[in-house]
Amino acid sequence: MKRKIFLETEIQNKEFLEIEDKKIQHRIKKVYKLKPGDTIFFVGNDLYEGIYVLIDPSTWKFKRVECYKRSLLPPREVNLFLSFIRKNNFELILEKASELGVKRVIPLITERSSWSTTEVSKRWEKILHSSLEVSEWGYLPEIGTPIKVKDLPQNCFILEKDGEVLDVKNIKDPINIVVGPEGGFSDKEKKIFEEKDCKIISLGKITLKTETAIFVILSLLNFPLK
């Protein structure tokens, strides 16, 4: 595994980088144990990625060796409207959805969610972005402000157990996937889906856990086989 760290800053025009974030300093010193002359990859939030050499550990100063723009994009533009489900699963989904090429995750406040917030957590963004240390996507996945079901766009695809199989080739981007909470949507929410011309889709007859269903749908959309 390459030593690679995502930085919440632009790096394109910087020949030198001084790392100020304490957690990243910790990774450099304690995890990667870099010594002067050692190299590391940095990825900036401008999607530039470069090889840098540590020149001064006392000021955490690195010098650029080379730098290039990432260019790989997922084949489809997928927005995930994700209900507030159990916290550890919610965060696992953020991590994996980012690896699997989701464009945007918008937390969804539903009647039966066991928890919710109207604020965007810095932690969520961090989880989405740190996946870029592994994957090489050339875009920054986004986290949206949490919205209510009534604020969903028209023509979403509601991922449920009983629905039509998604006809991938005949739908246009962006693909808005909606995933409900553990207890499902309420009748009132289902009525809103009808008003918004949403379509119930499913992945076949098998019931999957929420997080697993999301892994499958993103795999199918963004990793087409022959």
Add this chain to the structure above:
Amino acid sequence: MKRKIFLETEIQNKEFLEIEDKKIQHRIKKVYKLKPGDTIFFVGNDLYEGIYVLIDPSTWKFKRVECYKRSLLPPREVNLFLSFIRKNNFELILEKASELGVKRVIPLITERSSWSTTEVSKRWEKILHSSLEVSEWGYLPEIGTPIKVKDLPQNCFILEKDGEVLDVKNIKDPINIVVGPEGGFSDKEKKIFEEKDCKIISLGKITLKTETAIFVILSLLNFPLK
């Protein structure tokens, strides 16, 4: 979510069930809080599933209401030769691979694995089987005895970053997928793959974490879209 428990016993011919496993007793009493007259689903290791009513909490005795054989099978027969990777990821993969319709997981002892064992752990089997409480597959996923790279079958598919895209339609079952440890395979192991006519396959240009790559490949094989 239905109340459903997997039992490591056959249930087809049993009109009455008495639950002796302490952990299952705990779930019945403390998690589901069943009272006499309440119903629950049990799934047996013979893949029969039934609705049962609690008739005597003091002896954990249930009476069958109805019972049927599960019949849903994944479209492909996939064996996963899984290297010993970080334990929590290893177990996450067992859970999700079972949901995603893997037929058999065979732990693989490699030179660069950070840990390994030659024994099959009861815990692994339990993880594989408890996924059946959610999914409705009509087969029992198996865990094999750990093997070494030299004992792999011929014609496996080695999942790597740089390889051919898997031509799903033109390969025959069983599909033997091999996944390496975090540090990759050694040169000696790569030579064995050549001798065994194994093919290096990949999921595109994106690097995925080991567990994520497995979710993707199983999704693509067992959950075909239109």
